[in-house]
Every structure is written in structure tokens, then in C-alpha cells.
Amino acid sequence: MMAESAKNPNHPKKGSTIKVDPIKKVRDIKAIKKMLHDKPRDLCLFTLGINTNLRASDLLRITAGMVKDLKPEDELTLKEKKTGKHRRITLNKAAIAAIKGLLACRDYEDDDPLFVGQRGCLSVPSVNRLVKSWCKSINLKGNYGSHTLRKTFGYHQRVTFGVSVPELMVVFNHASQRETLEYLCIQPEEVKSIYLNEL
Template sequence: MTSRNPNHPVKGSSTIVEPIRSLDAISTIKEMLHDKPRDLLLFVMATNNGIRCGDLLKLKVGDLRGKNVDDTLTIKESKTGKPNFIAINDSVHSALTRFLASGSFGDEAYLFRSQKGENNPLTIQSVNRMVKSWCRNVDLEGNYGAHSLRKTFGYVQRVHYGVGFEVLCKRFNHASPTITMRYLGINDAEVIGILKNSI
């Protein structure tokens, strides 16, 4: 009888991935990806925009070439069919510039192209493996995957920048702020913490 991998879900069960909660871990992952411009751009775009990886993987070089800081790109979410947008902030622009300087890319090339020769994008399965590897390499415990990047955006915005659940709910196209709170894995400690505030 073979022993089951504790990081592999039982068939038929659902697995919830966690956000990367530590700003130090996020910085370390970015440093680790310094010489991998494609992977760095994926990590930075996802954690700065909160867009599902499946939607990011559809982007082509021409969609973002020539974009400057504060520019936006409108997309249609695959899951909801709703419009959403990608913002080019300083971090995204820096990673994008670095990526475009790393090679010669036609406008029709996928931004996050697979390295298997054809002009195909990375798959979600590949991104899952990549994120798990990055988190393991910075000694993070827990379950991580492609969706962790979207959750990381929301968690950092909420916990480190104090952005309200209502704003994040709109950003994520969730039905209610309660869903957003549960989605981000905000634990009871944060809620209990406010009870220490004397009035």
C-alpha cells in the first residue's frame, strides 16, 4: 500500500489554496524570479491586479506593448463574462519592460508562452506547479497554487493597506463582501483584534 501525499487532495474533495500573507515572502519570490522575466511578470501582474490566472494567460504581447504607468487594459472575465480591467502600476510596468527587453516577441505571441515550442500559453496546471515551487522555495507552509496569486492581491490590500471588503468585493466581481471575506481567508484573529480598540 502506498502512502498518500499530504499535499495532494483526496479524489473528489475540494482544496482551498491560501494567499501569500507575508510581504517578506512576496519580496523574496520576486528576487528569486529576477532572472526569469516571464515568470516575474506573471507573479507581479497577478499579485498587483487580482485577476484570475486563466484570464492573464490569454493575454498577448500586443495587448500590453506600449502601455505606460497608469494605463489600463479592459478584459472580459472568462468565468463571469463581466468586464474587468488590468492596471499598469509601477511594479507591473517595471516587470513588463524587463520582459519585453528579454527577447524578440511578435504582437501575436502569448505573453506567458509555454516553453514547449509552439505559440501556446502556459496552462493553469503549469502555473499551479510554479507557484507551489516558489512558495516551497521560500519555506512557506500550507497549500498554494495559481489562485493564491489572486488571493494574495486581496489579502495584502485588506490587511496591509486597509482596503475595505466592499471595494475588494467590487474588484473581484463577488456577489457580496461576506463572500470576499471568506474567500481571502481572513481569520477570526483579525475580527477579534478590533475588540481591543478602546472607545
């Protein structure tokens, strides 16, 4: 048993959560994509992550056979690790292009995980490290991790594409609009904008 003093001081206390940020600027998303251009696995992981509401644990459950024949607007059906529920995710052109690019790089069996590392299937901590390193490489300020991908998807659905909060509540399976706004790091910005309205 590890002594209390020897535990990782950065690890959150039981019951608490680490808040990570979405990538809020489209130019930063483009910069990361450009940086990952010659790394098909990382580009696909990033692109799928910011174009769906899947958690990292669910992205890592995708097998080659689940996606090899999909076209834009086709659905990926996946059983969520956290909830046990079956999810149907519609994939857009960017997601399909990234998947095709990755599948072309090596021979996959249908049961092979889509995202593999040197020691087999990637882990969530590996995804966490990758996302942190990508954001650091383009000098993004803030706290980033594996959940950043999912949050980036939701943030831009609301801010860039104008998707309604009730729709996003359904997408993220949240109990209230406030929970969705706080999760996507939008609430403080929208509240701040109220004070900037001049009479």
C-alpha cells in the same frame, strides 16, 4: 474510462473546492521576487498576479500587443474567461516594469501570448505548479496554487493598504462582505482579534 480507484486521490470531489492561501507577509513576497530576479517570465507572472485581481486563466490570455505600449496607470482591457465580462485593470509601476522586462527578453508578435513555455502558451496547471514551487523554495507553510496570486493581491489591499471590504467586494465581484473576507482568508484573523480585546 478510468476506473474509480485509479483516479487521482488528491483531486477534489465534484462540486468542492480546494482552498489555497494568500502570501501574507511582505517579506515573503520580496523573497520570491528576489528568487525570480533572473527569470523574467516567472517574475512577470508573479508580479502581475499579485498586483491585479486577474485569475491565472486570464493572465494567460494576455498577449504582447495588449501590453507593449502601456505605461503605469494605463488600463489593460481583457475579456474574462470565467464570466465572459470585459474587465478594465489599471496597471501599477511594478506590473509595467515586470512586463517591460519580459518583453525585452525575446521578439514578440502582437498576437503572441505574453507567457510562453517550452511547448507554447502556459496552462493553468503549469502556473499552479510554478506557484507551489516558489512558495516551497522559500519554505512557506500552507497550501498554495495559481489562485494564491489573486488572493495575495486582495489580502494586501485589505490588510496592508486598508482598502475597504465593500470596495474589494466590487473588485472580486462577490455577493457579500463575508464572502470577500472568507475568500481572502481574513475572517478568522479579524474574529480572533476581537477576542484579544481586553476590558
